[in-house]
Amino acid sequence: MHHRLYIPALVAALLLSACVKKEVEPLTPEQSAANFEAFVTAATRKTEAELTPDELRQAFDQYLTMQIAADAGEKAGLDRKAEVAAQLRVLRMNVLSEAAMRTYLDEHPVVDADLSAEYDAQVAAVPLEYSARHILVDDETTAKALIVKLTEGADFAKLAKEKSKDPSAANGGDLGWFAPQTMVKPFADAVAALEKGKYTTAPVQTQFGWHVILLEDTRKPTLPTLAEVKDRLQEMVQRKKIQTHIEDLKKQSGIDADKAYEEMKKTLAAEAKKQVKQEAPEFGEPRPPVAEGEGAAAPTAPASGN
Secondary structure, eight states: OOOOOOOOHHHHHHHHHHHTTTTTSOOOHHHHHHHHHHHHHHHHSSOGGGSOHHHHHHHHHHHHHHHHHHHHHHHTTGGGSHHHHHHHHHHHHHHHHHHHHHHHHHHSOOOHHHHHHHHHHHHHHSOOEEEEEEEEESSHHHHHHHHHHHHTTOOHHHHHHHHOOSGGGGGTTEEEEEOGGGSOHHHHHHHHHOOTTOBOSSOEEETTEEEEEEEEEEEOOOOOOTGGGHHHHHHHHHHHHHHHHHHHHHHHHTOOHHHHHHHHHHHHHHHHHHHHHHHSOOTTSOOOOOOBTTTBOOOOOOOOOO
16 A cells, blocks of 8 residues: 655745755755755655655655756746745745754753653642532522531531532532532632631632532642653653743844834835735826727717807
């Protein structure tokens, strides 16, 4: 079974940009081979050694077709068109920026200490799970009366069975273990503020009604080990390193992003205005005459005064 190689548009444009100077400076066989290797990697995410003979030949045919088409485009002067030239400049920036980031990671590799620190930070940020009971009623007055009964020594589970309108009433209001993000915010906030074994001394209102909540216990959820998530952590730490590096580069550039953005908007607006003016002459500007037979009425002699 043959596997078709799908070539992204970006890869095609990158290869076109690599070929546009062929007539000026012919590529050496080594440069052509390097271009083909880059093409294969970009198109298949594999090296040429990992492709089957049929896949390698298919890749070469597509590469050669693209090269021939690029040569034709250059001979037609397409690389001098403003739109194409802009695309080539952007693609060049893209290739260089990616190469710069790869080089930075090669020079600042992620080490085990980085992974351990990130793992500990992620674990510390994981919210607790809670085990709680609650009593849900329709109004604040009833909820306050229940709190009074609890202060007098009433059993929470028994009150929940008797008074709560929530389905958990059958289990004495027991909600089991849950993460705070699975509950509506007022309820989650109230639970997080409680000490183990304590209940809310003021009713908690949500869209479901009024709650009296008892926090029974807390725990950390079961988490995967560092070894189990090492690959994902590697990617995460790399992204953070790159982001930090990019922020440093921005500071070093001295470019004011807001000012640059406003300047870009002004330039775009000016270009758009020029385009509109070229396509539609302003009112009062002379218009080219329309020949007879093309929709214009033939001029008539002025009416005689006689």
